Amino acid sequence: MGQAKKVAMYLLVIFVLYTIITSPVRAADLVQVGFTGISTAAKSVGTFMSSLVK
Secondary structure: HHHHHHHHHHHHHHHHHHHHHHHHHHHHHHHHHHHHHHHHHHHHHHHHHHHHHH
């Protein structure tokens, strides 16, 4: 099981590097979308917690 996890992780890293090298603009767009999603989720959690305190 541990060996399969290592192989999967290596394949993921190779895929990410390939994507960045072949299409850096698209990779940057995907990272920006990811960070935007994380930011929106954090703001939503903050709003929810603030409404619970009130």
